[in-house]
């Protein structure tokens with residue numbers, strides 16, 4: 001086979017693949033008023049593993065005072081059954097969190113700092129600079145032991161500061177790469193992004209990070225979530241965070257609402273002929289059980305409407 005044909009085949013494969021990282025038990029549960037019992041969290045993560053996810057963000061090693069809903073992160077990590085081929089990720093804000101995540105044997109740590117100084121102070125109690133200094137210290141101690149992703153939160157806008165200059169986002173990504181991280185996430189923390197903005201920023205960040213290492217994290221706060229996914233996909237991005245049922249939100253951002261909904265994203269991908277490797281029927285069943293876990297209705301739409309091909313029986317013909 002000629003090199004061009006091989007390249008074309010590789011290109012086709014890339015074109016058709018969309019990777020979903022499930023974040024419901026982290027981003028989703030962190031904002032819930034009612035504590036989801038630890039055994040229920042473990043059961044859900046095991047079921048998500050069985051549904052085929054290659055990446056699951058399990059929990060956060062943050063201050064239990066800041067996020068009581070995830071105070072059981074260590075117990076959750078030790079209780080889950082690890083499926084070979086799945087990367088189990090922990091969100092980490094500072095060196096103490098990294099220490100705890102390593103002790104819990106997380107496969108990957110996700111370091112988070114906001115582009116917005118005001119949001120980082122509200123969320124992490126420090127400036128973005130102080131967060132990144134902490135990440136540098138973490139990189140010194142964890143190098144080689146665990147994979148590291150770094151997230152630029154509020155990359156598409158901040159509820160306190162408004163839109164953030166793209167150059168500022170790029171500068172943060174470059175600092176992460178200089179620290180030697182394995183992956184980078186651009187997060188739209190409060191759903192302020194629009195598809196053209198997404199296409200522009202992805203086009204600038206992708207050459208630095210590469211499609212295997214870049215993740216997009218969208219919230220559907222203003223209804224643009226899946227449109228933003230499509231814009232990012234067409235610009236070359238392939239990895240997306242999503243939460244079952246569309247749960248999610250930052251407890252330290254006013255007006256925060258859910259992530260893009262996993263089963264809605266997977267349904268859209270399948271209808272477009274993109275492969276996710278996920279069992280959509282299993283996801284819908286799990287999503288339909290979420291109201292029992294969180295005590296309220298959840299925003300996801302496909303779990304309510306059914307898959308496009310779940311046909312209804314035709315009504316009887318009226319007598320002429």
Ligand code: COA
Nearest residue numbers: 060061062063064066067093094096097112123124125250
């Ligand atoms: N895990 C557990 N406990 C932690 C911790 C961590 N990663 N980091 C700090 N702590 C503890 C300290 O030991 C200290 O405990 P003490 O009061 O019993 O002595 C207490 O928290 C305060 O420590 P300090 O370093 O002063 O932190 P802080 O109060 O300024 O909080 C963060 C800083 C980053 C720990 C906190 O803001 C936080 O956890 N933020 C995460 C928010 C979040 O998860 N947002 C959503 C996801 S983006």
Ligand code: ZN
Nearest residue numbers: 027189249250
């Ligand atoms: Zn989020």
